[in-house]
Amino acid sequence: MATQLSQFIDVYKAELETKLQTIITTIAAPDILIQAMDYSLQAGGKRIRPMLLFATMSAFRKNPLMGMEAAAALEMIHTYSLVHDDLPSMDDDDLRRGKPTNHKVFGEATAILAGDALLTHAFKVIAQSKEYSNEQKVWLIDWLSQAAGPAGMVGGQMADMEGEHKQLTLEELEYIHKHKTGQLLEFSVMAGAFLSGATEAQLQHFQTYAKHIGLAFQIQDDILDVEGLEEKIGKRVGSDVNKHKSTYPSLLTLSGAKEKLQEHLSQALEAIEKTNTDAELLKKLAHLIADRDQ
């Protein structure tokens, strides 16, 4: 990872984590609910979505901190989705990023409520922002609820659950990923571009970039499930195979999946060139996503 990106991530990850902490600890709610929300928000991870948002703003030479509230809302929604997806009736995962999952620590009922609370409060964070105009807030909420809702992330998770124990086509697998993870990644980039005053044409190129890194991200996820190191990825290697999930390697072979990953990376880099912005960090983020080992 290049130093410039590494420094950028260090700085803005810390800023984001401070902001999330402030948001959560100032909510007047039962202690245990706050703790459960905080536990999963702190469990951290790479914060790829906020970083994409910040890096997009920096491509326009804007101050990334102006995107903080959108980034925080985004990370809260991503986090809620992990908490609910890990539940026993869903993916039934005990570990997430190497730590016990929310319901393992707080119990199922509290995990469901913590997820509901993170989702709901994300919209409040945007609605009460002092940074954005009403027009910007409505744009952000409209897109975020689209990306996270039944026609986006929740629909993708539903399709994923339905697809378990079935042999999927590549088309069905892409439907799942475009919805389950793709749309929120697209929102990350588009929100950064929108808040920076991007033109309609620029927005479209950013969206294309995000679509391709979204798919690259997912393919790499599947590859890591085959060849990753358990201590690095923080969950059991081979867990997809054990659940009889269709994956890119299972549909395309491992080398076919790697080839597909490179294609998406190239298309992402091509799209970003067309934005005519100072997008060095976004290019490096694309490489980081495609080459990551965790």
Add this chain to the structure above:
Amino acid sequence: MATQLSQFIDVYKAELETKLQTIITTIAAPDILIQAMDYSLQAGGKRIRPMLLFATMSAFRKNPLMGMEAAAALEMIHTYSLVHDDLPSMDDDDLRRGKPTNHKVFGEATAILAGDALLTHAFKVIAQSKEYSNEQKVWLIDWLSQAAGPAGMVGGQMADMEGEHKQLTLEELEYIHKHKTGQLLEFSVMAGAFLSGATEAQLQHFQTYAKHIGLAFQIQDDILDVEGLEEKIGKRVGSDVNKHKSTYPSLLTLSGAKEKLQEHLSQALEAIEKTNTDAELLKKLAHLIADRDQ
């Protein structure tokens, strides 16, 4: 129930249900998710929250249909909360309004996702409305996310779960109800008043009215759990006692609870007088809530 209110409810309940149907069936999402969302939305009930919103608008002699999108969002959020509350790890209810609960029909995973989808899409319904200005949308989303979130409904449900199998004080019981059901009822009335251009003083009187009918509603709920008819209330009579839940009758005796109910009804009616609006329907709704047998 007076004829005027009865007609009003018939007309606007039908309008609301048509709107909800349109909203749900036009979402591009997996069929099973749409079915699960639709199932619980159609399970209906009294639609008290939308009716409060519509009746408040009519107190200002505004067209209630201008509040339709806020009312639909409100009902979607109320419905999601019922779907999640009924889950095995929460209240574990098999019946809701006399019909099998969502997870009994669709399974737990789908019920969780249908709830998540209803919650998320509710914000989209407001954000994409053609009826409201951006300022109105932000106001609605800010209040709705407050009322439904960790400092509101979700926090109330958390406190309710924590309070099971414990002897609560009246204060603790009121905390639960003010949050679990009260805030969303307050939002119903305040949204109607806000969309009608209420003054700050009027908003406060409407809020006071809503606070008291919220508590009256809950006390009557507890009373019905003791003396209601199973086929009318659509769940098992005595289910609170069986779950060792603290209730108004258990804390105040049955006659004490009935007295408290009348106090809240009087205070609601007093507050509504102060709004200086044509609030005949809201008064009748208050009586309906306090005297209902289901």
